[in-house]
Amino acid sequence: MRMVDLIEKKRDGYELSTEEIQFIIQGYTEGDIPDYQMSAWAMAVLFQGMTPNEQADLTMAMVQSGDEIDLSEIQGIKVDKHSTGGVGDTTTLILGPLVASVGVPVAKMSGRGLGHTGGTIDKLESINGFHTEIEKEQFIDLVNKNKLAIMGQSGNLTPADKKLYALRDVTATVNSIPLIASSIMSKKIAAGADAICLDVKTGAGAFMKTLEGSKELAQAMVRIGQKVGRKTMAVISDMSQPLGNAIGNALEVQEAIDTLKGKGPEDLTELCLTLGSQMVVLAEKADSLHDAREMLEKAIENGSALDQFKIFIASQGGDPTIVDHPENLPQATFQFELESKEAGYIAEMVANEIGTAAMLLGAGRETKESVIDHSVGLVLRKKIGDYVQQGESIATIYSNRENVNSIKKWLHENIKISNEKVEAPPLIYEIFTNE
DSSP: OOHHHHHHHHHTTOOOOHHHHHHHHHHHHTTSSOHHHHHHHHHHHHHHOOOHHHHHHHHHHHHTTSBOOOOTTSOSOOEEEEEOOOSSOOHHHHHHHHHHTTTOOEEEEEOOOOSSSOOHHHHHTTSTTOOOOOOHHHHHHHHHHHSEEEEEOOTTBSHHHHHHHHHHHTTTOSOOHHHHHHHHHHHHHHTTOSEEEEEEEESTTSSSOSHHHHHHHHHHHHHHHHHTTOEEEEEEEEOSSOSSSEESHHHHHHHHHHHHTTOSOHHHHHHHHHHHHHHHHHTTSOSSHHHHHHHHHHHHHTSHHHHHHHHHHHHTTOOGGGGTOGGGSOOOSEEEEEEOSSOEEEEEEOHHHHHHHHIIIIISOSSTTOOOOTTOEEEESOOTTOEEOTTOEEEEEEESSSOOHHHHHHHHHHEEEESSOOOOOOSEEEEEEOO
16 A cells, blocks of 8 residues: 555545555554655545545544543443633533533543633643642542543543644644544544533634534534444534633633532523533433433532532542632732723624633733733623623723733724624524434
């Protein structure tokens, strides 16, 4: 088998066999296939696409390129949740304890963020003492005992994906649906989940900016899951504006606590109940989405979801008192109000640019070497469709520096106000399942 022949075959639109895809991924991972040939193949895939069988084969070839986490010692159906990212996406902090409180085992591997705010691990590290550097045996024990644990990603999980992604990033082949879908699904499958719940974002703050592209990606990932024997579903949710109100690490932890108390933002609460209901059904803890949602709503009302969050924090070395005393979370020195320059309706909140403002305050990383400030960020006081008076606060800026004029200017440029009444965008556009 020769790589040049396989590049030509894909360039001309033919389907590659399982063996051919395995040859490509193994050869590239081991260094036998050079970057220039893999670049040519990735570009051929970008233009020609891949069949569902090819996508499943590519996913499994990348899974098999490194470690596969065996979670068979965990009792029950393990459900993993993955979001394609966004601004103010606090769902994992809420969903973990929420679904664990009704008996769904959540064994999650998470990473750090490179972007607007930190990843799930960065957010949790806002909590004094909390750590995710735990051994696999302890991880499994915690999930069996408490139904929930989160650990840092294994260093040798899907090395083929890491290598291919780095290449795609510099060869203009990132935006290939088959390559994106296989990349995401390979990590989820290698992490040992039995079932996968996907939150695919769409809009300005999302990786996929268009609804059409988001649907295509969601369907591709659900098909891959089906073909490789994992129950998989996907929700298309809005990211044209930030999710919830908080953008920043400690601020998002506090918002997660508020949501588990039943006092969170309406959109964040609704999305968590939607995703959580799917996870409960995937785990076969409820027969219907209606029953699953009732279970989750009850867990919030009776406090068991919040109790589960306290247990989770304490079991991984964190200070559980922050649940009842959020003032024990890192606090910014200064708070500034972003006052509206005019009266009218919020017509647009460009999610990715608002996220960038939070990053510039120190809430996220511009580079891998950047150090995150857990205390800073933004809390929105208005969302799209809300009316605002001139001089009324649109957002509160939490900062450790006294001059935030450039941040205010940036935010004013990316929050548009209209005289005409504007409808809020839908929160959820579509749901795909492999049933």
